[in-house]
Amino acid sequence: MTAPLRILVATNPAQLAIFRIEQHHIDAAMARCTLALPALAFDFCAIDGPDFIETLGRAYALLGFRFPADRIRPHGQALKLIQLSAAGMEHLLPLDWLPKQVALATASGVHGPKLREWAGMVFMMLHTHMPHFITAQRAHEWSKAFSSPIAGRRALIYGTGGLGTAIAGAAHRLGIVTTGVRRTPAPVRGFDSVIGVDAARDVIGEADFVVLATPLTPATRHMMNADMFARMRKGAGFANFGRGGLVDQDAMIAALTARHVGGAIIDVTDPEPPPAESPLWDTPNLVITPHVSCDDPDAYIPRTLDIFLDNLARSLAGRTIRNRVVPSRAY
Amino acid sequence: MTAPLRILVATNPAQLAIFRIEQHHIDAAMARCTLALPALAFDFCAIDGPDFIETLGRAYALLGFRFPADRIRPHGQALKLIQLSAAGMEHLLPLDWLPKQVALATASGVHGPKLREWAGMVFMMLHTHMPHFITAQRAHEWSKAFSSPIAGRRALIYGTGGLGTAIAGAAHRLGIVTTGVRRTPAPVRGFDSVIGVDAARDVIGEADFVVLATPLTPATRHMMNADMFARMRKGAGFANFGRGGLVDQDAMIAALTARHVGGAIIDVTDPEPPPAESPLWDTPNLVITPHVSCDDPDAYIPRTLDIFLDNLARSLAGRTIRNRVVPSRAY
Numbered sequence: 001m002t003a004p005l006r007i008l009v010a011t012n013p014a015q016l017a018i019f020r021i022e023q024h025h026i027d028a029a030m031a032r033c034t035l036a037l038p039a040l041a042f043d044f045c046a047i048d049g050p051d052f053i054e055t056l057g058r059a060y061a062l063l064g065f066r067f068p069a070d071r072i073r074p075h076g077q078a079l080k081l082i083q084l085s086a087a088g089m090e091h092l093l094p095l096d097w098l099p100k101q102v103a104l105a106t107a108s109g110v111h112g113p114k115l116r117e118w119a120g121m122v123f124m125m126l127h128t129h130m131p132h133f134i135t136a137q138r139a140h141e142w143s144k145a146f147s148s149p150i151a152g153r154r155a156l157i158y159g160t161g162g163l164g165t166a167i168a169g170a171a172h173r174l175g176i177v178t179t180g181v182r183r184t185p186a187p188v189r190g191f192d193s194v195i196g197v198d199a200a201r202d203v204i205g206e207a208d209f210v211v212l213a214t215p216l217t218p219a220t221r222h223m224m225n226a227d228m229f230a231r232m233r234k235g236a237g238f239a240n241f242g243r244g245g246l247v248d249q250d251a252m253i254a255a256l257t258a259r260h261v262g263g264a265i266i267d268v269t270d271p272e273p274p275p276a277e278s279p280l281w282d283t284p285n286l287v288i289t290p291h292v293s294c295d296d297p298d299a300y301i302p303r304t305l306d307i308f309l310d311n312l313a314r315s316l317a318g319r320t321i322r323n324r325v326v327p328s329r330a331y
Numbered sequence: 332m333t334a335p336l337r338i339l340v341a342t343n344p345a346q347l348a349i350f351r352i353e354q355h356h357i358d359a360a361m362a363r364c365t366l367a368l369p370a371l372a373f374d375f376c377a378i379d380g381p382d383f384i385e386t387l388g389r390a391y392a393l394l395g396f397r398f399p400a401d402r403i404r405p406h407g408q409a410l411k412l413i414q415l416s417a418a419g420m421e422h423l424l425p426l427d428w429l430p431k432q433v434a435l436a437t438a439s440g441v442h443g444p445k446l447r448e449w450a451g452m453v454f455m456m457l458h459t460h461m462p463h464f465i466t467a468q469r470a471h472e473w474s475k476a477f478s479s480p481i482a483g484r485r486a487l488i489y490g491t492g493g494l495g496t497a498i499a500g501a502a503h504r505l506g507i508v509t510t511g512v513r514r515t516p517a518p519v520r521g522f523d524s525v526i527g528v529d530a531a532r533d534v535i536g537e538a539d540f541v542v543l544a545t546p547l548t549p550a551t552r553h554m555m556n557a558d559m560f561a562r563m564r565k566g567a568g569f570a571n572f573g574r575g576g577l578v579d580q581d582a583m584i585a586a587l588t589a590r591h592v593g594g595a596i597i598d599v600t601d602p603e604p605p606p607a608e609s610p611l612w613d614t615p616n617l618v619i620t621p622h623v624s625c626d627d628p629d630a631y632i633p634r635t636l637d638i639f640l641d642n643l644a645r646s647l648a649g650r651t652i653r654n655r656v657v658p659s660r661a662y
Contacts, residue, residue, distance in 0.1 A: 016475070018477055113480055114478075114479070114480055117455060117480055117481060117505070118455070118459060120451075120455065121452055121455035121456060121459065121461075124448060124449070124451065124452035124455075125452060125456070128449060128452065128620075128623075130452075130618075130620070133618070133619070133620045133621065134465055134618065136621070137612055137618070137619050138469060138612075140605075140607045140608075140609075140612040142603070142604030142605070142619075142621040143621060144347070144621045144622070144623050145623065146349055146623055146626055146627075146628040147445075147623075147627075147628075148445070148627050148628060148629045148630065149444055149445055149448055149627065149630075150448060174448070272473070273473030274471075274473070276471045277471075278471075281468055281469075281471040287461075287464070287465065287468070288464070288468050288473075289459075289461070289464045290464065290467075290473040290474060290475045291475070292459075292475050292476065292477055292478075295477055296477075296478075296479050296480065297477040297478075297479060298479045299479065299480075
């Protein structure tokens with residue numbers, strides 16, 4: 001009899017309940033799973049607990065959310081797979097600590113169904129001038145602004161991965177024409193067209209909506225700066241579903257205050273939350289949601305575990321890992 | 332040669348441009364029209380102008396928006412049709428001045444396509460706790476609240492006419508189960524079920540969303556009062572697309588302030604706009620839009636004129652008038 005494959009679930013008492021993987025989630029995922037897998041043993045360890053390092057030394061796979069890189073650096077020889085239960089992994093950068101034989105995978109795609117609805121709402125809120133009405137209400141002002149049906153408007157969506165594709169799906173349901181932006185332009189299913197970053201700079205002024213759904217890397221930090229906001233069409237809408245660090249927030253605040261950008265709805269800020277004295281809170285025509293656009297409390301953990309078990313089977317069979325992070329591009 | 336049929340277009344310099352019928356709108360509508368109509372002559376007269384009464388005396392039909400009843404009372408014998416370019420007509424009540432031979436028709440239905448999108452946004456905003464986030468932002472607070480996909484939630488929609496049907500259509504696209512409320516319960520296309528007002532009082536607590544899209548009449552004034560808000564499920568959402576007078580605003584403010592109702596999005600208030608010192612502006616979890624949810628600046632007048640020409644042909648042929656107001660029920 002072979003010993004079971006050991007899986008370490010890194011727990012974090014500080015994390016919100018909807019992100020906490022518990023035994024009953026594992027049981028349900030195993031019951032759903034139709035893949036051929038060996039016997040598995042799941043160890044639950046607090047990321048900052050005394051047993052963590054020793055348990056990690058025996059683990060074939062590590063599963064968790066937002067662990068600090070320095071805690072997983074002293075891993076053992078058995079480790080082959082690190083599965084993050086989140087789509088973003090910029091907190092693990094740079095990846096110089098990651099040995100070649102360990103595949104690091106995100107939970108990209110887990111957010112799709114929930115985000116598709118949310119993004120549709122955000123397009124409609126920008127289109128109907130909802131940020132303007134919300135700002136006017138604060139000032140006790142009844143300030144009409146009209147809008148026709150949304151079909152035919154244009155969205156420029158930075159990022160053509162899991163988030164970007166879900167956002168493009170929302171756009172298409174509303175009749176919005178989508179252009180995806182990607183490091184290396186190539187057709188992507190779900191987008192009307194896909195262009196590169198340089199080309200996007202030239203056509204951003206044609207978009208009614210500019211949407212960020214791209215990873216945060218050294219190359220994308222502050223990609224939306226004063227120049228890019230200035231290139232947007234006056235009155236166009238802006239949304240950020242990616243990371244707060246993608247945006248030069250001072251430039252965004254200036255573009256909104258000058259009424260150049262018509263409205264913005266952001267689910268991410270830098271830092272999170274913004275300090276109480278941050279000017280973001282009172283910026284006109286800016287709506288802030290607290291990093292919740294993608295999180296489906298019922299489905300988040302189950303979908304993450306389905307991706308993990310699939311990747312575990314792929315790892316054992318020597319096949320390609322889904323959502324594997326490529327260290328050289330940093331996502 | 333017969334004299335042309337005279338149509339009086341009542342103009343109002345105070346009204347917003349998007350509601351103003353102009354000659355080019357008439358020309359375009361006549362060009363679109365495939366109905367057999369006699370020669371028509373359109374007179375444009377300001378509702379408060381010196382020629383109005385005399386011109387009205389010669390008119391077969393009167394077309395306009397929100398004219399005071401006392402200006403159209405002294406109409407002539409030729410008048411057979413009054414076509415309002417709005418869905419609401421509570422400003423003309425009571426209808427004791429309206430002779431039997433004059434059909435009064437609203438533009439009900441003109442709002443459908445635009446409202447369908449808007450209502451979908453409102454359902455999503457209520458579902459995702461957007462009023463809560465907006466209120467938290469005012470207080471510089473980052474206050475997370477989660478939501479699963481919206482499908483399977485329940486909406487109770489008061490009113491099964493043009494507005495209510497468009498709202499039910501929006502709900503269905505999102506997978507929301509709809510119950511319509513109507514004076515005389517009977518199946519209505521587009522609703523999963525339709526019940527009467529008394530039955531609705533008993534089941535309002537099962538709804539995730541309570542939506543008003545009903546005319547304002549003496550019977551519906553303040554239909555949403557403290558008792559009805561108390562019957563709503565704690566945390567449920569409320570929306571009003573009808574008229575501000577349908578709601579006891581003090582009761583709504585109390586229900587929101589007590590966090591019994593989870594959020595409300597209202598496009599109508601009583602009066603409009605609310606006075607600058609009204610407590611509505613600062614009520615927690617309340618989003619006010621300035622009576623714009625239905626107005627499509629590109630399509631409003633064209634659709635109204637299409638209804639008018641159809642009703643004109645119906646009137647001349649002695650057929651049933653679309654959207655004819657029934658004086659006894661006051662809508």
